[in-house]
Amino acid sequence: MVENRTFQNPRNQARARRYSFLEKMRIARSKRTRRSCSYSSRLSETEASQVDAWFQSFLTVCTEIVNLYMSWLLGSGIFIPSAIYTLYTGGHSRDDAVAHLLRSHEFAPEHFPRVDYRDVDFWYNSFRNKNFDLEQKPEYPNDLTRLENLPVLDKVLSNVGSEDQQKLRLVCHKFKHFIDSERKLIKTIRIQLNSDSVNLLIECGITQDIICTAYKRSEAGCEIIRDGETVTSKNNFIDAAMEDFKSANQRTDTKITSLLIISSKGDPNDEDRTMFFSKIGQTLSEVKEKVYVESLLMKDENVDELEIILTGIKPGRLSAVFMQTRSTDETDLTRIVDKNQHWQYLKQFHASSQIDDLKLDTIAHMDTVRISTTSEYSAQELLDYKIVNMNPSELFKQF
Amino acid sequence: MSVENAPVVDVDEAAIPVEKKMYYRFESNDKKEFRVSELAIQQSETLNRLVEAMGYTSEDVENKPAIAIENIDGKTLKLVFQWCEHHKGEAIPVDDGSVPKIVEIPEFDAKLMDIDNGLLFKLIWAADYLNIVQLLNVSCKKVANMAQGKTPAQLRRVYLLPSDEEDEAAKRAAQEAQDPRAREVEEEFEERKRQGGNSFF
Numbered sequence: 001m002v003e004n005r006t007f008q009n010p011r012n013q014a015r016a017r018r019y020s021f022l023e024k025m026r027i028a029r030s031k032r033t034r035r036s037c038s039y040s041s042r043l044s045e046t047e048a049s050q051v052d053a054w055f056q057s058f059l060t061v062c063t064e065i066v067n068l069y070m071s072w073l074l075g076s077g078i079f080i081p082s083a084i085y086t087l088y089t090g091g092h093s094r095d096d097a098v099a100h101l102l103r104s105h106e107f108a109p110e111h112f113p114r115v116d117y118r119d120v121d122f123w124y125n126s127f128r129n130k131n132f133d134l135e136q137k138p139e140y141p142n143d144l145t146r147l148e149n150l151p152v153l154d155k156v157l158s159n160v161g162s163e164d165q166q167k168l169r170l171v172c173h174k175f176k177h178f179i180d181s182e183r184k185l186i187k188t189i190r191i192q193l194n195s196d197s198v199n200l201l202i203e204c205g206i207t208q209d210i211i212c213t214a215y216k217r218s219e220a221g222c223e224i225i226r227d228g229e230t231v232t233s234k235n236n237f238i239d240a241a242m243e244d245f246k247s248a249n250q251r252t253d254t255k256i257t258s259l260l261i262i263s264s265k266g267d268p269n270d271e272d273r274t275m276f277f278s279k280i281g282q283t284l285s286e287v288k289e290k291v292y293v294e295s296l297l298m299k300d301e302n303v304d305e306l307e308i309i310l311t312g313i314k315p316g317r318l319s320a321v322f323m324q325t326r327s328t329d330e331t332d333l334t335r336i337v338d339k340n341q342h343w344q345y346l347k348q349f350h351a352s353s354q355i356d357d358l359k360l361d362t363i364a365h366m367d368t369v370r371i372s373t374t375s376e377y378s379a380q381e382l383l384d385y386k387i388v389n390m391n392p393s394e395l396f397k398q399f
Numbered sequence: 400m401s402v403e404n405a406p407v408v409d410v411d412e413a414a415i416p417v418e419k420k421m422y423y424r425f426e427s428n429d430k431k432e433f434r435v436s437e438l439a440i441q442q443s444e445t446l447n448r449l450v451e452a453m454g455y456t457s458e459d460v461e462n463k464p465a466i467a468i469e470n471i472d473g474k475t476l477k478l479v480f481q482w483c484e485h486h487k488g489e490a491i492p493v494d495d496g497s498v499p500k501i502v503e504i505p506e507f508d509a510k511l512m513d514i515d516n517g518l519l520f521k522l523i524w525a526a527d528y529l530n531i532v533q534l535l536n537v538s539c540k541k542v543a544n545m546a547q548g549k550t551p552a553q554l555r556r557v558y559l560l561p562s563d564e565e566d567e568a569a570k571r572a573a574q575e576a577q578d579p580r581a582r583e584v585e586e587e588f589e590e591r592k593r594q595g596g597n598s599f600f
Contacts, residue, residue: 100452103452144520
């Protein structure tokens, strides 16, 4: 068969060489097998037992070598990291990896050391951070009774309000460094829609640095003005502003003390206004986690627009809403009061528009409320809820 | 410690159905043994995966050694398993940001966590280590609540945090304890510097 084949091109010639080499190997192997069979048939019983003894001692030596190699491997320090690396690259979760390694220990305790969760955590973190040096020496905090040694310090801080977080920065260098490196504290974001531009102000909660940017409508798209420099963009001026607004919000657990959304009295046209709010809603919905805002101020907006913004904010964190509506006569706040998921957590609520049929128990949990209502209350009711009636048409409650 | 003498975490007997339930045995780093129900273990992602992978039968649980949890002491582990037993069968919150996370501390948890700060931090550490999502949420919330309205000096006291000066001094003392020659070398270096020498060697 081989002889009949023709191999014209170099690739086929190489294949032919390889084929003939394999063929030779096959023949040599079959000859060796025949020879060993004839040897064994010619061996006497004594010689055969001698061969067996040699073979046994050869096996013993091999086992010793393997054992020595295993002892070296176990003592080398890369045995466990290698095993963990295999599990990591195999896509096993941290818990699965620990379970597999413990199972290995249970089956062969003398050959496979017991693995600690901390080992798996250390190596998984290292691999996730693209550090694949298997000769690292894992280090673990000794004193677990100290807050600064907690591996979930970020989780604790995510539950702390922005004001308290500022104070924690002053406690010690370690906390300052930790909080500053996270860069997750924003004092103010103020976004304002004008007739032909959007202004965005971001004030950092750590350094107090302020970044002001103006996005102006132009024929080609927009002009972005920041620090006295102008850059042109093909994007619409609202889209360009939203990109920066999104980048300020997209880091999870970023805390914004105050979010101000303002529509200027310069009367932006209805099309821009609709686009502006739908883009804000879209931007807030696109960030990984709902945005942490403690205080929301909206000026010249209506209730629909307020609802869009409230939907994008993390419930349980928003404690103050200040709302100055555009046209007080047409605004109906009743659908916000007590029905919105933020309502039960609010401590302050100020609104310029009128709320009909306001039940006092819906505002009982708040510290201060400033609203107008057409409802009438008895003196006892007002006393019960510690309401200070400042004005016949305006309720003001302050403890 | 023998199985008979092992401290058993309080279990609500009425809540246990008639069919035979498996109770796993765990051992803390100070050799205290705990028997914990299968349902309670489900609160810990880590322990749940572990017992699944081990594939123990009821006989194995009794005959094999207790599963060791090397770096958690008995006092902390007792709190962890008490929490797990109390919250067994409850849904484990998914922490993927899809659901707004509002952490409320239930009365039982508040009572359980009414402990000294050192133990509370150990409990957080254990909850993270054993991947018990809700216990981690409530304990972190509890620690965060302790910060409310405090000054930096008060925060240091509440969280048992050393000031930077104290921290530096502790580090220096630890270094000296580790290498007594280091202090001498440092003093020699300072002396040479005072004498105007630019090079130490």
